[in-house]
Amino acid sequence: METIYGNLQGLKSSQIKQLQRLYHQRIPGDRITTPEFAQRLAAISTEINQPVCTYLNRRGQVIRVGVGTPRQTQIPPLELPRYGAERLSGIRCVATQLKAEPPNEAALTAMAIQRLDVLVVLNVTGSGFERRGGGATGYVKDGYIAHLTPEGSPSWEVTPPISLDILSNQDFIDLIEDIEAEFQQEFVGQQVDTDRDRVILVGMMTDNLAPHQFQDTIEELERLVNTAGGEVLQVLRQKRSRPHPQTVVGEGKVQEIALTAQTLGANLIVFDRDLSPAQIRNLETQIGIRVVDRTEVILDIFAQRAQSRAGKLQVELAQLEYMLPRLTGRGQAMSRLGGGIGTRGPGETKLETERRAIARRISRLQAEVNQLQAHRSRLRQQRQHQEVPSIAIVGYTNAGKSTLLNALTNSEVYTADQLFATLDPTTRRMTIADAATGEPQPIVLTDTVGFIHELPASLMDAFRATLEEVTEADALLHVVDVSHPAWQSQIRAVMSILSEMPVTPGPALLVLNKIDSADGDALALAREEFPQAVFIAARDRLGLETLRQRIAQLVRYAVAS
Incomplete structure (x- = not known):
């Protein structure tokens, strides 16, 4: 099919046929263009009074013809050959323009996006001209050759205007080999860890x-x-x-x-x-x-962090619920029909088949998450039966929740200066002095997954079994990284998520962490805004004794209410 791309409005059928005949043209492999091809292109462009672009491969075959500028007729990126960063696309564009000027930035940007071998822009005279002494009429006055360069801004070079004869005699193979050699040299110099996106x-x-x-x-x-x-x-x-x-x-x-x-x-x-x-x-x-989008990045982190079977189960559920409405975006692979016994007749698209398979998997995972909820509920009931108060440590991701759990219970839960280092809830027992009698009292602390601004809804649903540790706890320790520039908005984000939970959580004690890294102004503002908060540095074990006393008061208040 000899498709003509771009703006065809107002063109006669005879003019479209002239454009289609360009597909039958062939240029020698060692030449950018030939005078005959350039003049033919210019004659059509003059007749329709519009720029024309032709795209050729390295064998000199015309693979695309468009009416309009290089920007308007460019090949969609997904249709271009996929080569490494050190290679060009193997396609060149020979284009006409009606105004005699160098190629504009839009045309050069289109060249860069497509990684074209070269962009040739022919200045068309419009009325044509005769060579001295009579003879053939021509339409091309002169032209420009533009090509990419591996470094610099802008990342291209454009020749001064050159005659059609010089342009046609340019050795195309030598030019491309030189350009790709420069890219190869630059690519080797900056090659990095290819495993990282x-x-x-x-x-x-x-x-x-x-x-x-x-x-x-x-x-x-x-x-x-x-x-x-x-x-x-x-x-x-x-x-x-x-x-x-x-x-x-x-x-x-x-x-x-x-x-x-x-x-x-x-x-x-x-x-x-x-x-x-x-x-x-x-x-x-x-x-x-x-x-x-942002949600997919968060889901990817969760998938990397999930260690327990419960964590992996909930992550898979969140990913599938996110993926289901997005299957249509996966290109033509989803449009094939299924084959075999039982699929003939009206048929079923591969998209529908995959969608049903995912829906069934989601249904099974939902059932398993419900079982997980029931299991965790039984564990909580055992603790309640033994009258052991429970406290959930909540807060923004990377606020220092796991570090605080380790400091209070002498545990060795994994900690790292990373977002979402903790995914699976970890419960540890500790003993505090009763706020009224001073007698030893056992309590359990649960370290939970960190929250984040605009936590994706699919994660909230999939991790309901984990988040129940928050809603079912007798009280909360809300840990805040007061050294973070956005600590106030992080408090608001956590409070917003807690308020959206189906069961209202118990009373909370605000714990402002990392005071050793915070600046004086932030601490002064925090003390003024949250006078009831406890100020600590969990890593250096600063303020923990005060925190234990406040936890004892919190537990007494929570159990009494």
């Missing part, structure tokens, strides 16, 4: 977000990506009154993302908000590499 973050600041809140969101996303094992190459930002319904950011920003990804060799784009299946599909089509 090379990530570009995209943040969008809407009207309802203050600048410092937006900055906190971006820094937290960068931390999440690093925790998940990615390497953040660059952060791109855009300010909009509201997200674009199809691509979240505007068309120009999508082009910028695609160019940046191509220039830096990124293989993953991460957005700072949840994306709909349609938005992911649109962005991947235009950018050409995988696009994920």
